[in-house]
Amino acid sequence: MLIGFACNKIQHEQDGLVFSGWYVVLPPAGAKGSIAYGRITNKNSTAQRLKAAALDCAEETLLHETVLESGRATMVKLDAVELPAGTTVEFVPGRKHLMVNALRQPLAEKCRATFTINEKSYTFEIPFAERK
Numbered sequence: 001m002l003i004g005f006a007c008n009k010i011q012h013e014q015d016g017l018v019f020s021g022w023y024v025v026l027p028p029a030g031a032k033g034s035i036a037y038g039r040i041t042n043k044n045s046t047a048q049r050l051k052a053a054a055l056d057c058a059e060e061t062l063l064h065e066t067v068l069e070s071g072r073a074t075m076v077k078l079d080a081v082e083l084p085a086g087t088t089v090e091f092v093p094g095r096k097h098l099m100v101n102a103l104r105q106p107l108a109e110k111c112r113a114t115f116t117i118n119e120k121s122y123t124f125e126i127p128f129a130e131r132k
Helices: none
Strands: 010-012 017-025 033-042 048-055 058-069 074-075 081-083 087-091 096-103 109-119 122-127
Touching: 010 058, 010 122, 033 048, 081 122, 087 096, 087 122
Parallel strands: 017 122
Antiparallel strands: 010 017, 017 033, 033 087, 033 096, 048 058, 048 081, 048 109, 058 074, 058 096, 109 122
8 A cells, every 4th residue: 555656746736835845644453533734835826824634544533743741742732833925834744743543444545634734625536645
């Protein structure tokens, strides 16, 4: 089920937003959760706000960020992620990511991802892949 693709591959582009390099980490055998990573570039001249993300291959998808608290890394649930004008926001190990809970079995090769930015939804497919 491992799928190879370029890390910077544009998967979806609409309304001045570019989604690239998105993938769900292939979980260890028997694991019910995982993490998803990728990038969102906001080419607009105004800031945008990622309010939610959902994957059809999981019961729950949460916006998360790893932060240091008293010298320890802790994951924090985010209510939203700001996408400043003219910038790329990365969802990468050790920082922002999507926490993917209760994966549906058997795993498909791809998940249909829906990102809600402001009041609009953006949907496209993202693959499962080994963590990069």
